[in-house]
């Protein structure tokens with residue numbers, strides 16, 4: 001199978017690329033190595049594949065329509081895993097236009113190219129943030145979600161709608177996966193768990209928003225990669241599917257788990273809740289179980305232990 005992975009040098013994408021190459025697939029990674037975080041970390045993620053004849057790296061921006069069409073023309077992939085995006089809620093408050101251009105216009109370029117070049121199966125990375133301040137938990141794919149509370153969430157919902165339209169008009173087989181806070185080795189360095197591990201280890205204070213009772217549904221990256229792989233194979237048609245651990249935990253407990261794994265105590269720097277942050281995320285995963293045979297297998301304690309182990313060997317980071 002030939003797979004195009006956009007954002008394949010990033011955190012989640014590089015895990016998916018590793019797996020597909022290990023299976024013997026041809027993998028084309030399309031990534032622009034932008035400086036949202038230190039691009040040398042992304043280079044390290046893909047460095048092991050440099051000599052692999054089944055691997056091709058295309059350095060391009062998905063906002064560049066010609067570059068996107070060129071890749072499809074040259075490769076005609078069987079499947080596209082579209083992970084390239086400006087991620088993160090808080091930075092999107094400062095740069096909504098950039099988020100719109102990358103996450104929506106860039107996605108449209110990929111969909112247009114896919115429709116012209118053989119209609120490969122299309123897997124789109126969406127986000128739990130589309131649920132906004134949903135009062136009902138757990139969050140179900142059927143819940144009404146017309147009130148996103150950050151530009152990032154708006155662009156991810158818009159991306160889902162563009163994917164549906166391409167399915168409806170052109171018969172593109174597609175699935176949108178709503179990831180719930182993903183963590184593990186290679187996590188983006190600005191995300192909470194990576195930052196907390198680094199700061200607690202160094203004895204630096206960690207920013208602690210709100211009263212510590214906000215709830216997040218954390219999902220280990222291997223479980224997410226399992227879900228992505230299943231989505232490459234099916235189901236037919238169009239679907240939106242949550243991928244989450246379905247066991248939300250408080251910020252206080254998260255910090256406690258990291259303290260235990262490191263054997264160190266956190267210094268907390270307290271801040272009020274941030275605009276754009278949601279009080280709870282909690283995935284209903286019945287649809288993922290039914291359609292993708294998805295089961296989040298790695299419990300938080302184990303995932304944090306593995307993340308700390310990886311940090312100690314690779315990731316002292318920026």
Ligand SMILES: NC(=O)c1ccc[n+]([C@@H]2O[C@H](COP(=O)([O-])OP(=O)(O)OC[C@H]3O[C@@H](n4cnc5c(N)ncnc54)[C@H](O)[C@@H]3O)[C@@H](O)[C@H]2O)c1
Pocket residue numbers: 006007008009010011012013030031032033034036042060061062063082083084085086087088102106125126127128178179180181182183188
């Ligand atoms: N990590 C999470 O918790 C999480 C949760 C929900 C959704 N997601 C989504 O999953 C996807 C992957 O997230 P991640 O955490 O691995 O982030 P990441 O930033 O590590 O990976 C994204 C990759 O896309 C590339 N990219 C960004 N803009 C690009 C552009 N214009 N052209 C080409 N490449 C570009 C980046 O260089 C990066 O390597 C994103 O779409 C993100 O919105 C992630």
